[in-house]
Amino acid sequence: xxxxxxxxxxxxxxxxxxxxxxxxxxxxxxxxxxxxxxxxxxxxxxxxxxxxxxxxxxxxxxxxxxxxxxxxxxxxxxxxxxxxxxxxxxxxxxxxxxxxxxxxxxxxxxxxxxxxxxxxxxxxxxxxxxxxxxxxxxxxxxxxxxxxxxxxxxxxxxxxxxxxxxxxxxxxxxxxxxxx
Amino acid sequence: xxxxxxxxxxxxxxxxxxxxxxxxxxxxxxxxxxxxxxxxxxxxxxxxxxxxxxxxxxxxxxxxxxxxxxxxxxxxxxxxxxxxxxxxxxxxxxxxxxxxxxxxxxxxxxxxxxxxxxxxxxxxxxxxxxxxxxxxxxxxxxxxxxxxxxxxxxxxxxxxxxxxxxxxxxxxxxxxxxxxxxxxxxxxxxxxxxxxxxxxxxxxxxxxxxxxxxxxxxxxxxxxxxxxxxxxxxxxxxxxxxxxxxxxxxxxxxxxxxxxxxxxxxxxxxxxxxxxxxxxxxxxxxxxxxxxxxxxxxxxxxxxxxxxxxxxxxxxxxxxxxxxxxxxxxxxxxxxxxxxxxxxxxxxxxxxxxxxxxxx
Numbered sequence: 001x002x003x004x005x006x007x008x009x010x011x012x013x014x015x016x017x018x019x020x021x022x023x024x025x026x027x028x029x030x031x032x033x034x035x036x037x038x039x040x041x042x043x044x045x046x047x048x049x050x051x052x053x054x055x056x057x058x059x060x061x062x063x064x065x066x067x068x069x070x071x072x073x074x075x076x077x078x079x080x081x082x083x084x085x086x087x088x089x090x091x092x093x094x095x096x097x098x099x100x101x102x103x104x105x106x107x108x109x110x111x112x113x114x115x116x117x118x119x120x121x122x123x124x125x126x127x128x129x130x131x132x133x134x135x136x137x138x139x140x141x142x143x144x145x146x147x148x149x150x151x152x153x154x155x156x157x158x159x160x161x162x163x164x165x166x167x168x169x170x171x172x173x174x175x176x177x178x179x180x
Numbered sequence: 181x182x183x184x185x186x187x188x189x190x191x192x193x194x195x196x197x198x199x200x201x202x203x204x205x206x207x208x209x210x211x212x213x214x215x216x217x218x219x220x221x222x223x224x225x226x227x228x229x230x231x232x233x234x235x236x237x238x239x240x241x242x243x244x245x246x247x248x249x250x251x252x253x254x255x256x257x258x259x260x261x262x263x264x265x266x267x268x269x270x271x272x273x274x275x276x277x278x279x280x281x282x283x284x285x286x287x288x289x290x291x292x293x294x295x296x297x298x299x300x301x302x303x304x305x306x307x308x309x310x311x312x313x314x315x316x317x318x319x320x321x322x323x324x325x326x327x328x329x330x331x332x333x334x335x336x337x338x339x340x341x342x343x344x345x346x347x348x349x350x351x352x353x354x355x356x357x358x359x360x361x362x363x364x365x366x367x368x369x370x371x372x373x374x375x376x377x378x379x380x381x382x383x384x385x386x387x388x389x390x391x392x393x394x395x396x397x398x399x400x401x402x403x404x405x406x407x408x409x410x411x412x413x414x415x416x417x418x419x420x421x422x423x424x425x426x427x428x429x430x431x432x433x434x435x436x437x438x439x440x441x442x443x444x445x446x447x448x449x450x451x452x453x454x455x456x457x458x459x460x461x462x463x464x465x466x467x468x469x470x471x472x473x474x475x476x477x478x479x480x481x482x483x484x485x486x487x488x489x490x491x492x493x494x495x496x497x498x499x500x501x502x503x504x505x506x507x508x509x510x511x512x513x514x515x516x517x518x519x520x521x522x523x524x525x526x527x528x529x530x531x532x533x534x535x536x537x538x539x540x
Contacts, residue, residue, distance in 0.1 A: 026400045026401060026406075027400070027401075027406045027407075042410075043410055044358075044410040044411070044455055044458070044459075045409050045410040046409055046410060046411055046415075046448075046451050046452045046454070046455045047400055047407050047409060047448045047451060047452070049444065049445060049448050049449050049452055049506060049509040049510075050506055050507045050508065050509035050510050051507060051510065052510060069506075070400075071400035071401065071445070071448075072395075072400075072401070073395070073400075073445065073506070074506065074507075077505065077506075077507050080507070
């Protein structure tokens with residue numbers, strides 16, 4: 001750490017802390033997105049047993065990102081992490097058409113929870129690189145996102161494994177927080 | 181964690197040296213060998229403000245001390261290590277450290293040459309003896325050692341070279357296996373998946389390839405293929421080895437994983453432990469285990485044994501921690517890894533699965 005950055009740390013006001021919740025079905029790409037945000041290596045990812053958490057500084061915010069495992073057995077625990085959430089990020093495997101219905105059901109279950117009332121929603125349409133993956137707009141239609149009226153939402157196409165599109169999504173997150 | 185430290189001080193003896201020289205060399209070697217880890221620390225510190233002082237020490241003073249000991253004992257540093265350190269990890273690590281800090285051009289060339297062989301995994305079979313012979317004779321010439329008098333050094337040093345570059349070769353092999361993705365079209369991959377089921381659940385028949393039953397052994401969904409992720413075939417091979425070579429312990433661990441409160445996902449946790457074993461292998465922490473467990477060229481089986489040890493011990497640790505639910509996995513895992521790394525710091529530690537009779 002250089003002297004300059006230490007000085008800057010001392011003088012600047014502390015960053016505002018935000019709590020981001022990263023949810024979605026298993027194998028959607030949540031941990032990959034988390035690692036991309038933290039600029040970590042993504043070649044050795046394993047299925048998440050329990051959860052991972054990382055703090056990232058971005059745009060004057062300190063983002064505490066909670067990545068909760070997506071397998072069916074773990075989903076009942078999701079609700080334990082809802083409290084004080086600033087942004088909900090929902091990750092969808094755009095090529096996993098078989099489980100499109102399942103992912104939709106889980107999403108609306110989340111949106112109907114009181115603790116997540118008015119919490120802005122970012123949907124990552126992940127794995128755009130895979131053949132016959134749904135585009136972001138098709139996925140938005142399939143998940144019936146335009147029907148959501150009680151909060152701001154955004155859908156962002158991305159290929160997390162190549163680091164494409166993740167940053168754009170986070171820019172929206174920071175913007176919508178500033179508006180609040 | 182169960183371990184036993186039953187290494188005895190191997191003799192410093194070289195029968196052809198007289199007793200006095202023996203005592204002398206053993207004394208000096210202990211003091212010199214302790215320089216190796218010291219220089220390691222100095223190297224780390226050299227990144228900050230003490231830079232110049234330590235740099236001067238390691239760069240100028242160490243060779244002077246080495247020269248002095250060489251003149252007084254008549255032995256080079258490698259000899260002092262091979263005669264003075266107990267066999268296994270303490271000796272192999274010290275030799276490795278000494279070779280890596282060598283400034284001799286021939287030794288550096290030898291290291292590059294051996295690294296190249298290990299990375300391309302050519303350190304096998306008939307090649308092995310040739311390569312070892314070449315490495316030993318290079319050192320004999322550079323260090324002006326008479327192999328007739330120091331035949332024990334020749335044997336001990338050769339074994340060290342075998343372990344050091346066997347480890348590097350193993351790392352290359354393990355990485356290759358990790359990069360191989362599970363492929364449903366590969367019959368061999370599919371067969372291994374079925375074998376895993378049969379070994380873990382011998383009394384239950386699998387109803388199909390895509391079935392919820394996979395969740396019984398801790399996969400996430402109906403098809404395990406997406407669960408191996410970044411660990412690729414290494415994850416499956418690890419699980420399969422544990423389930424076949426340690427059949428009873430593996431089933432015992434599996435039964436714990438089905439516990440109503442302390443239960444966890446056997447396969448998923450297993451794949452996460454593959455990742456832990458790999459990171460320990462990559463950063464060199466696993467050297468203590470491998471150098472102590474291995475009597476010949478380390479093979480992939482040794483890595484599987486290491487993994488099996490990790491899995492069995494993790495299960496025990498998990499049950500002892502009495503976690504509230506699976507959401508405590510990362511904190512329990514981190515604690516387990518910290519303890520394990522602490523134990524691995526002690527080069528004399530030997531690790532083995534402590535099987536209780538009632539478990540088997």
